[in-house]
Amino acid sequence: MSAARKFVTLEGRFAMHRGGHLESPTLAYETWGALNEARDNAILVFSGLSPSAHAASSEDDPSPGWWEDMIGSGLPLDSDAFFIICVNSLGSCFGSTGPASVNPETGDVYRLDFPVLTLEDVAEAAYGVVRRLGIERLHTVVGCSMGGMSGLAYCVRHPEAVRAFVSISSAARALPLSIAVRSLQREMIRRDPKWQNGDYDPEDPPITGQRLARKLGMITYRSAVEWEQRFGRERTASEDHPGDPFGVEFSVESYLENHAEKFTGSFDPNCYLYLSRASDLFDLAEHGGSVEAGLRRLKLERTLVIGVTTDILFPPHQQRELAVGIEAVCPNMRYVELDCIRGHDSFLVEMDAFRPVICEFFESCG
């Protein structure tokens, strides 16, 4: 376990947004920088579906984080000026309570007894951590992908507790294409005979389903243009695959194979299912009757919305809609559409494009 990881237990009954509750859930989080005396320099970062709270390295944990080039001394989320917090999402499996945790009320692992998870719950759990850290009002909430939706949930439920919001490749609600993709990913896992309706052997999890789901993920996280430039019709080194007429032959196939290999085993399948479903369920319109009404509840001083032209999962037209919607209620809004070729994943890999935009946002802060 990483020395940088800290824990907060939210004592008592944690009521879930769609019903049911968790008894005293634990949240894992990491921080960078120091909270100032006024307690007004805190930035909360919501991750996408799969990362842990380890967004960046620190003295206590020098291993690179998932947003290593974005958080730290002299970086856009500057730990010299800000106190940056990243909470492992409720429902995940990197220290926070989720379907793979033991239910203290029964002594058994939750598995499918975990109540329906929503991004409102993810937001509420993070809010609990922030309050425990003694922060009344965040300088900024930053959310990437699913984290942008969790961030919106945070802002709409606690409008007085956030001054600014940065949405990166996210949305006010999931579109049917994304729902279809995630639904199919979940089905791949659920149809794996080893899933056992959620009661899989932890030593023998539904790896096959997880690998397929991860490959579909990679297909939708990246873009056709990137792969065309990167792989074209290049073959793998070992073109011979005797006896298997359908083996890996093209470089793009071996790339997917390697990515599936890396991911599988690191993420609990039931946690994945719950978080994936939570992404589908999110709809800002539930907060007020329409997306517009939901947005009207926000009390943000400044916002930044970033989209990527080649993103097929959270496409540019959805980014523009979100930006226009926010601007109508929070005029100090900036929308930036980056022409990166790496699709939805660009915020993780195209740092040279993202850094200046985010840097400028924080540098121009009052």
Next chain:
Amino acid sequence: MSAARKFVTLEGRFAMHRGGHLESPTLAYETWGALNEARDNAILVFSGLSPSAHAASSEDDPSPGWWEDMIGSGLPLDSDAFFIICVNSLGSCFGSTGPASVNPETGDVYRLDFPVLTLEDVAEAAYGVVRRLGIERLHTVVGCSMGGMSGLAYCVRHPEAVRAFVSISSAARALPLSIAVRSLQREMIRRDPKWQNGDYDPEDPPITGQRLARKLGMITYRSAVEWEQRFGRERTASEDHPGDPFGVEFSVESYLENHAEKFTGSFDPNCYLYLSRASDLFDLAEHGGSVEAGLRRLKLERTLVIGVTTDILFPPHQQRELAVGIEAVCPNMRYVELDCIRGHDSFLVEMDAFRPVICEFFESCG
């Protein structure tokens, strides 16, 4: 069996493009209209991966075909003026020899003993049918999706035997995104325990893998925009699914479910694997060293290239490349990019957009 379906057996050894052979393969085909005395009014239609030769209804088989509104009396492919032929692709399972057929040399079903299939083989088998029908030179080859690549293979291997070519939502070679999607579809079937390395029980085929593959197909055949307009975040009638936190809840999920249901059972899994792989393997550059060199072998008097703006599998930029490439060698080229919202499948469902373009092409024929 349909009374409209006819058969040709190509007697003797049919040498396959990548090695191996088939002994006297059979090809199923249907025709509409009559061959004129000059034998110069024949149109050959290559289908996408999954359809049969039943492209349209006829007196002998009044059931609607897969391109019902395109082929027939007074329609763009006008059976009053043309003799239209559609051949079930070699390797398919609707009357033509494929992996589900009995190998006459062994008496056993081919299954994975079927040699590697390429679209050159599909083209060559269709060429055999055309020759058997006494046609030296086709008026036009029309190919949709995979069929466009089969059509290109036909034109490049028998340049003197084709006057005109119509490519619809197709390509000169498969791109890595399409390869990745198809590779994953194949893996879904191959990972289904019931696939049994191709030796599945015909009464108990790998339905689960096939259903998953079909759903991924639907996701890539359609478009985000269509689904947004059509489904939005609409729920299915029965929102309650007690005991299954991951059941069908959104309309888009139930739509995919219904489509998977319809398709599965009608297509042999091994045939699907072979045809899917054949699509990946096609590369016009193999005919001369580069796509350009391949195109220079064509001797087409007229061509029409149609692409669709929302197609993610054969995207517009690939259509434009093909059009520009063809125009360089066959100046009488017309490129039309249709602004249909139904993605790759538009040629099957957006008839009002496609008909006028194809109609004009044939009406203006000399």
